[in-house]
Amino acid sequence: MASIKDVAARAGVSVATVSRVLNSHPSVSPEARARVLAAVDALGYRPNAVARSLRTDQTRTLGLVISDVLNPYFTELARSVEEEARALGYSVIIGNADERPELQDHHVRTLLDRRIDGLLVSPTDGGSPLMLDAARAGTPMVFVDRWIPGVDVPVVRADGRSAIRDLVAHLYGLGHRRLAIIAGPAATTTGSERVEAFRDALREHRLALPEAYIGHGDFQADSGRRSTEAFLALPEPPEVVFAADNLMALGALDAIRAHGLRVPHDIGLAAFDDIPWFVHTDPPITAIAQPTKELGRAAVRALVDRIEGRPPQSVTLPARLVVRSSCGEHAPTRRSNP
Amino acid sequence: MASIKDVAARAGVSVATVSRVLNSHPSVSPEARARVLAAVDALGYRPNAVARSLRTDQTRTLGLVISDVLNPYFTELARSVEEEARALGYSVIIGNADERPELQDHHVRTLLDRRIDGLLVSPTDGGSPLMLDAARAGTPMVFVDRWIPGVDVPVVRADGRSAIRDLVAHLYGLGHRRLAIIAGPAATTTGSERVEAFRDALREHRLALPEAYIGHGDFQADSGRRSTEAFLALPEPPEVVFAADNLMALGALDAIRAHGLRVPHDIGLAAFDDIPWFVHTDPPITAIAQPTKELGRAAVRALVDRIEGRPPQSVTLPARLVVRSSCGEHAPTRRSNP
DNA sequence: CTGAAAGCGCTTACAG
DNA sequence: CTGAAAGCGCTTACAG
Numbered sequence: 140m141a142s143i144k145d146v147a148a149r150a151g152v153s154v155a156t157v158s159r160v161l162n163s164h165p166s167v168s169p170e171a172r173a174r175v176l177a178a179v180d181a182l183g184y185r186p187n188a189v190a191r192s193l194r195t196d197q198t199r200t201l202g203l204v205i206s207d208v209l210n211p212y213f214t215e216l217a218r219s220v221e222e223e224a225r226a227l228g229y230s231v232i233i234g235n236a237d238e239r240p241e242l243q244d245h246h247v248r249t250l251l252d253r254r255i256d257g258l259l260v261s262p263t264d265g266g267s268p269l270m271l272d273a274a275r276a277g278t279p280m281v282f283v284d285r286w287i288p289g290v291d292v293p294v295v296r297a298d299g300r301s302a303i304r305d306l307v308a309h310l311y312g313l314g315h316r317r318l319a320i321i322a323g324p325a326a327t328t329t330g331s332e333r334v335e336a337f338r339d340a341l342r343e344h345r346l347a348l349p350e351a352y353i354g355h356g357d358f359q360a361d362s363g364r365r366s367t368e369a370f371l372a373l374p375e376p377p378e379v380v381f382a383a384d385n386l387m388a389l390g391a392l393d394a395i396r397a398h399g400l401r402v403p404h405d406i407g408l409a410a411f412d413d414i415p416w417f418v419h420t421d422p423p424i425t426a427i428a429q430p431t432k433e434l435g436r437a438a439v440r441a442l443v444d445r446i447e448g449r450p451p452q453s454v455t456l457p458a459r460l461v462v463r464s465s466c467g468e469h470a471p472t473r474r475s476n477p
Numbered sequence: 478m479a480s481i482k483d484v485a486a487r488a489g490v491s492v493a494t495v496s497r498v499l500n501s502h503p504s505v506s507p508e509a510r511a512r513v514l515a516a517v518d519a520l521g522y523r524p525n526a527v528a529r530s531l532r533t534d535q536t537r538t539l540g541l542v543i544s545d546v547l548n549p550y551f552t553e554l555a556r557s558v559e560e561e562a563r564a565l566g567y568s569v570i571i572g573n574a575d576e577r578p579e580l581q582d583h584h585v586r587t588l589l590d591r592r593i594d595g596l597l598v599s600p601t602d603g604g605s606p607l608m609l610d611a612a613r614a615g616t617p618m619v620f621v622d623r624w625i626p627g628v629d630v631p632v633v634r635a636d637g638r639s640a641i642r643d644l645v646a647h648l649y650g651l652g653h654r655r656l657a658i659i660a661g662p663a664a665t666t667t668g669s670e671r672v673e674a675f676r677d678a679l680r681e682h683r684l685a686l687p688e689a690y691i692g693h694g695d696f697q698a699d700s701g702r703r704s705t706e707a708f709l710a711l712p713e714p715p716e717v718v719f720a721a722d723n724l725m726a727l728g729a730l731d732a733i734r735a736h737g738l739r740v741p742h743d744i745g746l747a748a749f750d751d752i753p754w755f756v757h758t759d760p761p762i763t764a765i766a767q768p769t770k771e772l773g774r775a776a777v778r779a780l781v782d783r784i785e786g787r788p789p790q791s792v793t794l795p796a797r798l799v800v801r802s803s804c805g806e807h808a809p810t811r812r813s814n815p
Numbered sequence: 816c817t818g819a820a821a822g823c824g825c826t827t828a829c830a831g
Numbered sequence: 832c833t834g835a836a837a838g839c840g841c842t843t844a845c846a847g
Binding site for chain 2: 183186187188189192198208209211215218221225230232233235245249251252253254272360393396415419
Binding site for chain 1: 817818825
């Protein structure tokens with residue numbers, strides 16, 4: 140592969156001049172520029188980003204560590220992150236933690252070793268020493284979707300509280316009283332917050348959330364399946380199950396179908412996170428939609444602000460309820476979006 | 478951030494010795510090793526991968542350029558690629574082409590600039606000059622899923638031909654005669670091959686594939702929607718629509734529902750690529766499943782073979798038909814997997 | 816406007 | 832077993 144020296148030799152100038160042309164530094168004569176450009180072209184020269192990074196101490200690369208790529212919500216988030224990053228002149232390297240803290244640490248470590256300019260994280264747990272150290276050491280960092288309390292890092296996320304209140308009101312209006320939730324891991328903010336918001340909303344209707352109606356999931360389909368089976372085995376099973384993410388909703392659906400039950404006739408189902416397929420499931424699933432694209436964009440902007448020395452800002456965007464027919468027979472109250 | 482010099486100073490040895498310890502070179506005295514390790518620990522030193530790469534001319538990184546991350550098939554492929562790569566000591570950087578040739582080129586260029594050790598590509602088109610040049614220049618490269626004919630690069634893919642023949646036999650057995658397909662872009666191998674396999678299978682049953690029954694899609698949901706609308710507007714609409722990927726099937730479902738039609742009563746639907754949600758759609762969708770994980774693994778192995786100087790091998794794995802109820806009322810002939 | 820030179824953080828023959 | 836030194840491919844003050 141041709142190096143800057145080859146270009147310099149062919150153009151009859153020094154490597155300094157080649158470098159200046161490549162970085163569009165103003166003080167280069169038109170003739171020199173032309174000769175360099177011609178040499179670059181002839182040689183098919185491409186600057187070595189590794190060498191440049193070593194020298195400039197910046198990689199123009201962002202790291203994104205997400206909890207689970209197979210979750211459509213995170214896939215969409217990742218895509219929006221890459222899009223915005225590209226617009227701002229950055230690449231992004233994605234690390235998939237698969238909801239496993241050790242794997243999350245593996246990726247954080249690899250990314251740090253590669254000297255990425257900044258890190259976007261949706262933490263799988265309460266924060267490993269590695270991540271806490273990185274934050275303290277001043278690595279530019281922003282949390283997306285989930286965050287770690289007590290760490291001085293901007294957070295970009297959606298607030299599902301009011302959408303969850305809308306959901307509970309909707310369920311109550313349909314006559315349901317026994318409402319269960321499949322929660323995410325308590326160590327994650329989205330895991331605990333959604334349960335709390337749900338519990339608070341129930342309380343407004345003077346409804347309790349018994350321990351048996353709380354499934355302890357891990358945001359993966361399998362745990363949705365297991366929790367739902369436990370609910371169904373109860374002497375008094377819930378009338379509606381609210382899954383705290385779309386994968387656990389998938390697992391719940393699997394379990395319900397395995398028991399020969401029908402939604403919503405035998406049991407209702409709602410999910411946090413909306414995906415295109417929810418329109419076509421049997422029946423269409425009532426869900427809480429996050430402004431995923433906007434979250435990705437805002438997260439990148441906050442991180443790049445931090446990297447480039449501007450004060451970064453935390454952002455909280457509202458989620459919204461999308462009523463479909465998975466929770467009851469009534470003609471659903473139509474909301475903004477079908 | 479501490480550098481190798483800091484470690485050397487603290488341990489009272491030269492940087493060469495530190496480097497040897499870090500790379501577990503045998504000729505280091507136990508005492509020196511211990512002092513270095515202690516210094517590394519005290520300083521929280523982490524080697525700079527950028528510097529190492531510049532020096533060794535290898536990044537231990539693979540590039541993966543896929544056509545569309547939002548497509549669950551590619552998401553799963555990406556995940557399996559990362560998993561296998563990690564097992565072999567490599568990281569992977571994913572570039573999402575979004576089915577856009579310019580974006581594909583952007584990622585190939587960026588990846589090449591970063592001096593990745595090898596490139597895994599699922600080409601969006603017939604091959605840009607950039608990609609062709611890279612292949613000719615000897616960049617270790619492997620095509621996954623889709624490939625470019627006439628380029629000397631190993632290909633790892635699934636052969637859907639026999640599964641498509643099974644599908645057509647299944648449809649024929651159900652009494653359907655007017656079968657349509659929503660194809661992918663003709664410039665992609667999977668785009669053209671699936672149509673040809675479909676046409677060949679129809680011929681075995683003395684059925685024709687009229688031009689009007691070929692939708693020209695681009696593997697995205699919107700094109701599935703448009704093609705289906707065109708089918709439905711025909712004087713004699715098809716009895717079954719076969720979408721060449723799952724996103725176009727989603728679009729087809731949208732269009733069918735928008736017309737107030739029901740699957741399979743009014744029109745049948747089948748898809749290439751199977752996804753977990755197909756079990757829960759209304760009705761469950763008959764699909765052709767690829768051995769996605771195995772494809773990802775095999776592709777990484779072929780690429781790493783190539784990188785490490787072993788002869789890489791092309792691999793073709795079979796896809797298989799999964800019969801559900803979206804094509805007809807008959808009790809479906811059960812196949813290996815529900 | 817231009818070039819010689821230093822230096823980013825590593826690795827690795829080479830000499831001892 | 833160990834260290835001094837060269838060098839990977841760049842960028843960038845510095846001097847002219």
